[in-house]
Amino acid sequence: MPNAPTTPVRLKDIARDLNVSVMTVSKVVRGCADVGAETRGRVLARIKELNYQPNWVARSLAARRTFMIGLIVPDLMHSFFAEIAKGVSAAIRPLGYDVVICNSEEDSAVESSEVDRLLARQVDGLLLASAQAPSSHSLFERIEARGVPYVLIDRRFAGSRASYVGADDEAIGRLATRHLIERGCRRIAHIAGPPLTPGVGRRKGYQDALSAAGIAIPDSYVVHATDDASGYLAARRLLALEPRPDAIFGYNDPTAAGAMKAILEAGIAIPGEIKVIGAGNVHYSDLLRVPLSTIDQSSTAIGQQAADMLIKSISSKRKRPARTVLIDPILVPRESTR
Amino acid sequence: MPNAPTTPVRLKDIARDLNVSVMTVSKVVRGCADVGAETRGRVLARIKELNYQPNWVARSLAARRTFMIGLIVPDLMHSFFAEIAKGVSAAIRPLGYDVVICNSEEDSAVESSEVDRLLARQVDGLLLASAQAPSSHSLFERIEARGVPYVLIDRRFAGSRASYVGADDEAIGRLATRHLIERGCRRIAHIAGPPLTPGVGRRKGYQDALSAAGIAIPDSYVVHATDDASGYLAARRLLALEPRPDAIFGYNDPTAAGAMKAILEAGIAIPGEIKVIGAGNVHYSDLLRVPLSTIDQSSTAIGQQAADMLIKSISSKRKRPARTVLIDPILVPRESTR
């Protein structure tokens, strides 16, 4: 029998049934200590009986907190951000929070409007892998003016006074490049990322490692790309150079995977003639044509730590000082740099 | 200067400033027609000036709608579900809705509690790629009793009277298998999925196609797996069989990719000695060791259509009849079945 939709049970209903005040029931629901054992028992029984579920909208309005946080990422399809989202959920769920995930499509205007929507929904805090221009600050100021705590992820911004959690990008660049040097490569090219802190930092690490080893590289050895398709194109440009690079460090795994495709298509052997390394350790890296060496950046940990920090600053009354947490990268050598 | 957190502007503030009633301002905000042009102008000006943003929690409580929908998926890391999430967001955002995404971790109890949380948050509707046992119905009954519209995605359940949007799984199985037959394969093995409708349907399609072609297959040619790791293991079992299969149809791309890894490791040529096909057309399929032939199931379209249907039943006062939408699969032939 399709039972007709029932109106949800309210505190009021339970209170009436039991001849107690709404307040008492509310206290029991929230687990306040100051309720008589006998009363509490009756209330609890009735709650279970009626399967009472608090209305969180009403609760949020009255308590002035929603126990919701917003997470904004540039692209959920990128497994790095999906993994962060997962880490965030896992970290906050047990604490009674829910997360609203938004896609900015790597567009700063979209992101800006997403932030406004989330603020209008009164989220208690925000996690932001921001698509703002590096020097922008108006969005951050808007959030700060509202007094809503937020934590930056993956990308840092000088215009924000918020805490940050992300990989140590310079260390990633150094680690990858040093690995290639140790493998005997000397003509090491780099597929650099967009002009955001991860791309910039990794490139700096790359250059530092080369300098430290006394290796000079022509400017043409650094090209740009963002994903597998552009990585493929970028690699084709590198392959046309004289002398041809003997190694390519892709700023993330998709660009490196795209590069591998171009290299193999050109009939060049990996790792025999060219070694390749990426960063991110995306899940499919070891299913690729040649299993891809990479730098793991513990995405889940990034999500969890960021969530932890956010919840802490939500809970603490007084504003806490901004912290920067850099997660140590780990080399994952595979066939592509053997 | 770090400006101190300001209290958000309320309707009341604007009304006071302009000497009109709160009601009038509220009407302007919502775009009601019955407000004088002059009044509306003043209100609008002040709204912009103060950058007024409606408080959605209060609005939701009063209006008894939140304009939020919940989306529950078994695993955001699986790009199929990430893509669905993206399609859903894209479809509902322009309509003024937001989506709360939850991970059930493929666990029915977790899912059940997620649903309860979302209902407690008064979501206007639910999108469910459910991890319930095939014969279960209690969760669906709970949702139905509440009168909250919901749409099933990817997996169908006899115990639910909700609409469904997903790929045509039997067609996927037939398409893949027929393709292998056309390529000259006769000993076609199958890595079947878990006992949910996608796995079951694809297997049925596989068997139907074989029967139609008059091909008999030993039971041992059907093994089970869920992801790349178990697909790898499953393929190793298949490779030990006598006679060895000359083709493998993986119920999804990860299992097929895992199978390819096992096959290549065994020194067997793809597609020369064994052809492989998957389903899902995940983004990295053509970056694999051998570009993977697959069946595309238009994940984004699934998300969009499901969202559309949900919004429609939210908007329409009277309950609409359940519909089943099957998205036509498309063959994407690549190197692995050349």
Place this chain on the structure above:
DNA sequence: CTGAAAGCGCTAACAC
């Protein structure tokens, strides 16, 4: 066209 009255379901603060 405008506004007053009456909540939505819950909680904070303080009496009893």
Place this chain on the structure above:
DNA sequence: GTGTTAGCGCTTTCAG
């Protein structure tokens, strides 16, 4: 321990 008084910020309904 228990209950009362006042809202949270907005919308609904309906009278002017």
